[in-house]
Amino acid sequence: MEQHVDVAIIGGGPAGVNAALVLGRARKSVVVIDEGRPRNRVTRESHGLLSRDGISPRELRRIAMEQIKAYPAVQFVKDTAVTITGTDGDFQITTAQATTYRSKKLLFAVGMKDLPLNIDGLTDVYGTSAFICPYCDGWELRDQPLVLIVHGEKAIHLAKSLAGWTDQYTICTNGPDEWTNEQREEIKQHNIPAFDAAIQRIESSDGMAQSVVLEDGTVIPCTGIFFAPKLVTGSDLPQALGCQTTEAGIVIVDEFGKTNVPGIYSAGDVASEMHLVVTAASLGALAGVSINGELLSEVWNSKN
Ligand SMILES: Cc1cc2nc3c(=O)[nH]c(=O)nc-3n(C[C@H](O)[C@H](O)[C@H](O)COP(=O)(O)OP(=O)(O)OC[C@H]3O[C@@H](n4cnc5c(N)ncnc54)[C@H](O)[C@@H]3O)c2cc1C
Missing domain, CATH: 3.50.50.60 (FAD/NAD(P)-binding domain)
Structure with a gap:
């Protein structure tokens, strides 16, 4: 069975979750597909985030998920996005558990991986x-x-x-x-x-x-x-879809989080040289706003 949503977010770390929050509040249907291996999972405390200095990454996520429940069109699934096909307006995402999601827009918030x-x-x-x-x-x-x-x-x-x-x-x-x-x-x-x-x-x-x-x-x-661990991209999917990356595997985006591929955005560690929770969350929020703006424009312009 296929599920249709406005936006599919691949990766549910701070970037993906903040994007989902912004999009949920903007009344968009969203699926966040997250395999649950955030970069900071080895740490007990996360520092440098205003009002949450020293919070455990797990507790930070628990609070975020609790608050996001207020927006029923946002769905979280624990799964891995394995293949993605399609183009702007109709992407098909197939997961490891053989579920298919279809979305108008895509956001890669897949993070980076540290290889100790x-x-x-x-x-x-x-x-x-x-x-x-x-x-x-x-x-x-x-x-x-x-x-x-x-x-x-x-x-x-x-x-x-x-x-x-x-x-x-x-x-x-x-x-x-x-x-x-x-x-x-x-x-x-x-x-x-x-x-x-x-x-x-x-x-x-x-x-x-x-x-x-x-x-x-x-x-x-x-x-x-x-x-200094070796840092690799959290997923090869952006490259597989033609997104331009730096040599280090960082997805190249414009100031709105947009990649070179129409309909595809990226945020968080995978789209920035600065790797902090607050940066990832803010880039996720920015991408959420940009995606919503693009969806609204498409509807608006179709009625002109
Ligand atoms: C040891 C350590 C300590 C840190 N301490 C701090 C700190 O104190 N303060 C701070 O600000 N920052 C800290 N950081 C940095 C912080 O962890 C990152 O900046 C932040 O997690 C980036 O968020 P993100 O959402 O971009 O990626 P992530 O949090 O890494 O989340 C990406 C998610 O995408 C998922 N994913 C990837 N590919 C797929 C796929 N194909 N399908 C489904 N899901 C997928 C991953 O499993 C993961 O759950 C630390 C990092 C490390 C390694």
């Missing part, structure tokens, strides 16, 4: 004392001895950012540092200890990092870790 590094012990601390973004979790680790697991240009960037939160940190490049001579000199000038030996393991207790142990026997005590 293959380091023994990292998953034990990821989300508890090992993080990826100082703006999200730097305050909790302020003035503490930290290890940054990162190499190349990103290491310089992370070292510079983290200096605002602590001055006690060590860089482990876990293999060749991939720095230019100038970058190596920069790290030296800032008196940041840097090691390029491979990491053997991360020692921890109850998720709290205690030390990083290198293959050459060096033990670096620490209470927290920041690392």
Whole structure:
């Protein structure tokens, strides 16, 4: 059986949920298809969102879902969008559970995926004392001895950012540092200890990092870790439909969240270089407004 809606939203993280809220209030029928693997699911606390600083991602979602119940034309389904065909005005979305939805417009809010590094012990601390973004979790680790697991240009960037939160940190490049001579000199000038030996393991207790142990026997005590995971797109569907992306897999959108493909919008981490809950939610709201505007214009113009 097929279900017809005005808008299908693929992905129900902060971007997709905020878009659904805006569209539901604008009296549009919406299906949000979400497989339920939001990027921050490893964390207990989400920071930096006004009025909700420190809230658990799960609780934030619970409140949002409770409030969205007021808008009955918004439907959430736990499923994965597998294939999408069609064009502006009539997209067909088939899910893993073999349901088909037809929608006039599409919004990709599929997020990005962090592929944690293959380091023994990292998953034990990821989300508890090992993080990826100082703006999200730097305050909790302020003035503490930290290890940054990162190499190349990103290491310089992370070292510079983290200096605002602590001055006690060590860089482990876990293999060749991939720095230019100038970058190596920069790290030296800032008196940041840097090691390029491979990491053997991360020692921890109850998720709290205690030390990083290198293959050459060096033990670096620490209470927290920041690392740079490999970031990949949350879904290949935007590319499959012809949406232009950057090399990093970010969907290219205009200032209204519109992609190059008519009828297709994108919002949240997958459509922005800035990865925060508040940004994802605001881009979702913006896309919701833009989609509603386009739907209203189509009806209006058809009567001219
Ligand atoms: C460890 C960590 C800690 C963080 N801490 C903070 C913090 O403290 N404060 C902050 O502001 N930000 C934080 N962030 C960033 C924040 O998690 C993201 O910016 C935010 O989740 C992006 O929202 P989104 O809606 O774009 O994507 P997501 O929240 O990732 O949601 C995307 C959803 O789309 C679903 N999806 C993907 N493909 C499909 C498909 N084909 N079919 C159906 N569903 C699909 C996914 O399963 C997922 O549920 C953190 C991130 C990480 C990794």
